[in-house]
Amino acid sequence: xxxxxxxxxxxxxxxxxxxxxxxxxxxxxxxxxxIYNPFYTTYAVYNAEKSTSLVWAAGMTASDKTIADQSYxxxxxxxxxxxxWMIVLFNEQWFVYNLGAKKFMAVGHTAAxxxxxxxxxxxxxxxxxxxSNGNGGxxxxxxxxNQNFLCAAPQLSYPISIWTSADNGSTxxxxxxxxxxxxxxxxxxxxxxxxxxxxxxxxxxxxxxxxSTKNGGPMPERIAKGRDFTFYTRARLGWNCTxxxxxxxxDEEYKVTEINSGAYATEITIPADKVNGDVVxxxxxxxxxxxxxxxxxxxxxxxxxxxxxxxxFWKRTERQGATWNRWCSNSxxxxxxxxxxxxxxxxxxxxxxxxxxxMITGGVKTQGKFAFQWGRVEARIKTIAHTGTFPAFWMMPAxxxxxxxxxxxxxxxxxxxxxxxxYGTVHTHWTYDLKKGGNSGNKPGIDYxxxxxxxxxxxxxxxxxxxxxxxxxTYNKSTxxxxxxxxxxxxxxxxxxILNQSVGNGSWARPADExxxxxxxxxxxxxxxxxxxxxxxxxxxxxxxxxxxxSNTVYDLQGRMVQDxxxxxxxxxxxxxxxx
Numbered sequence: 299x300x301x302x303x304x305x306x307x308x309x310x311x312x313x314x315x316x317x318x319x320x321x322x323x324x325x326x327x328x329x330x331x332x333i334y335n336p337f338y339t340t341y342a343v344y345n346a347e348k349s350t351s352l353v354w355a356a357g358m359t360a361s362d363k364t365i366a367d368q369s370y371x372x373x374x375x376x377x378x379x380x381x382x383w384m385i386v387l388f389n390e391q392w393f394v395y396n397l398g399a400k401k402f403m404a405v406g407h408t409a410a411x412x413x414x415x416x417x418x419x420x421x422x423x424x425x426x427x428x429x430s431n432g433n434g435g436x437x438x439x440x441x442x443x444n445q446n447f448l449c450a451a452p453q454l455s456y457p458i459s460i461w462t463s464a465d466n467g468s469t470x471x472x473x474x475x476x477x478x479x480x481x482x483x484x485x486x487x488x489x490x491x492x493x494x495x496x497x498x499x500x501x502x503x504x505x506x507x508x509x510s511t512k513n514g515g516p517m518p519e520r521i522a523k524g525r526d527f528t529f530y531t532r533a534r535l536g537w538n539c540t541x542x543x544x545x546x547x548x549d550e551e552y553k554v555t556e557i558n559s560g561a562y563a564t565e566i567t568i569p570a571d572k573v574n575g576d577v578v579x580x581x582x583x584x585x586x587x588x589x590x591x592x593x594x595x596x597x598x599x600x601x602x603x604x605x606x607x608x609x610x611f612w613k614r615t616e617r618q619g620a621t622w623n624r625w626c627s628n629s630x631x632x633x634x635x636x637x638x639x640x641x642x643x644x645x646x647x648x649x650x651x652x653x654x655x656x657m658i659t660g661g662v663k664t665q666g667k668f669a670f671q672w673g674r675v676e677a678r679i680k681t682i683a684h685t686g687t688f689p690a691f692w693m694m695p696a697x698x699x700x701x702x703x704x705x706x707x708x709x710x711x712x713x714x715x716x717x718x719x720x721y722g723t724v725h726t727h728w729t730y731d732l733k734k735g736g737n738s739g740n741k742p743g744i745d746y747x748x749x750x751x752x753x754x755x756x757x758x759x760x761x762x763x764x765x766x767x768x769x770x771x772t773y774n775k776s777t778x779x780x781x782x783x784x785x786x787x788x789x790x791x792x793x794x795x796i797l798n799q800s801v802g803n804g805s806w807a808r809p810a811d812e813x814x815x816x817x818x819x820x821x822x823x824x825x826x827x828x829x830x831x832x833x834x835x836x837x838x839x840x841x842x843x844x845x846x847x848x849s850n851t852v853y854d855l856q857g858r859m860v861q862d863x864x865x866x867x868x869x870x871x872x873x874x875x876x877x878x
Contacts, residue, residue, distance in 0.1 A: 318473050325387070327385075328482050329474055329480055331384070331385055332383070332473050336435075337450070338358055338451075339359045340450050340452075340458075341381060342470070343374065343380055343396075344401070348369070348372075348457070352418065352419065353418070353448070353457065354370065354372070354458065356381060358370055358450070378478075380397070381478075382396075382478040384397060388423075388489045388493065392425060392427070393485075394438070397478060399419050400481075402421070402422070402488075414461055415459065415460045423488065423493070426438055426440060427439050427440070433469075435469040435471050436471075437470075446460040447460065447461060447462065448468065449461030449462075494523060494524070494525065497576050497577060498519065499576075499577050500579070501579050501749070502579070502580040503543075503583075504581070505585075505595065506583035513768060514768040521573060523574065525570050525573060526568065529579070530566070531557055531563065531564045532562070535589065536591070537584065538557070539582070540584055541555075542581065544581060545568055549575065593828055596673065596825050597611075597823075597824065598824045599640075600821075601821065601822060603635045604635055605634055606633070613667065615660075621803050621806075625644070625659045625800075626659055627660060629660070631658070632659055639821050642799035642820070643659070643660055643817045644657055644658070644659040644687075644801045646812060657801060660799060661800070662798070663796040665696070668794060669793055672756050672757050672827065672828075673756060674754070674825070677711075677751070680746070680748065681819070682816060682817055683747075684811065686802045686814070687716075688713070688714065688799075688807040689798065690709060690713075690797075691711040691752055691795075692712070692796050693794060694793060694794060695793050696791065703730045704726075706791075707726075708754065708756070708761060709721065709722060709723040710722060710753070713746060714802070719743075719744060720740060720744050720752060721738060722739050722752075722763035722770055723737055724789075725737065727788075728784050728785045731785075734786070736773075739763060741765045741768070749821060756789065758790065761773045775787040797818075
């Protein structure tokens, strides 16, 4: 690397900078650095006399620009630890630590396009993202979705601020400071206290839920090792966890048998001494046949196979002219089962010579294989938030003879770009063609790096959306006959299920990043309905299924005796219509 030496005169103080950092690969956790803005000729420092919680400016000259408060322009002293920073990579994220304050830089927590705010120093570490500007400088910002950057801004009435990347003051140079010794031990101790060693957490529950709070919420994928971990279980009316939950930790396991019935939440704490290795929470809820109005399972796919999903339930989505299916492909690279999940992808086209599209995308649907009218449909989903992404879990009418959108569409979940929202929508003649609106709701603040459960409860008068057990919004059947006559409620007919990963074209999701690999994982899909909707009289557990298979009394719905019974399928057993 070419050594860049510079002499910067600030009043009576001079500083001979060592090597300027041109790549984050050059950073070392045992060195101290200065963070310098060449446009405003200032350094980011800590100034306890001015504030114990703000990032300050030192030596600001700003040429002919107006400085709102001349007191910001304090002398810069390279030998003062308050003028030096450690830049540390920890848990694959960057943290900026001021050696004088013994605090971490938090580059703002304001949302995109919000008013400017001051950059903070705090005890709690906040990860910081560095983006190269291509000229040996960097932009600094927080990882929490904030679109604003650390910026020296003398025209403002407070010190170093959060501003936009278009401002010249947002580009910073990082230079070694050999006059200050890094305090690696203290910095790392603070990071380890804030971010302890973690173990993986896996959830494998059937027909019941585990949530992070009593009222819902996603579970983390990693939890702190050696610390208590509390979560909550819940199920629908008439479903009970009769065998309890199994908590596997490392090579050991134990049972939690006191689980509340039905929809009442149970608080469970895994003690710290049992969070000693990767943790798996597993259990199965079964339906109580004596509970009136309890829904029964009418469809389920846990995606536990390998390769192509079962043709009993699914077929590929075909390429057509809509945004979501314009690049659909039958390639095994864009739809496959692996590690207990269905993977749907959108990838750069590996063979444009035989298929001249920039990307190929994948999806599956139950059209012609399974459809249902009224009930609860839900899926556990994880995706990658990226510009241009447009994945979905949705339903279309089995009879679409009137054409879209006259027969309706129910979008259970859609994600758009990187906005961190879960969208739920209906499309009808009333809402789309006549522009009556009121057809969509969303839940913000979704961390798409985690698994989430998306669901709708659909009955004769309403459709209600849920994310991780929490209600998002409801679309109701109108009581206005004019609205009904104009297609406001086409939802009294069977619909089939679609799972897919598509990409945008700018009309809603932004245009696809044609060099990126998009991926959405579906852990499972399940449908529950009231018995009067289905005619189903029972749901057999695993032991009963084995017994039924050997009794030669299992028939499909066409009356044919079957030996190859599929989990989640509908059968006639001893004269009863059941789900296996």
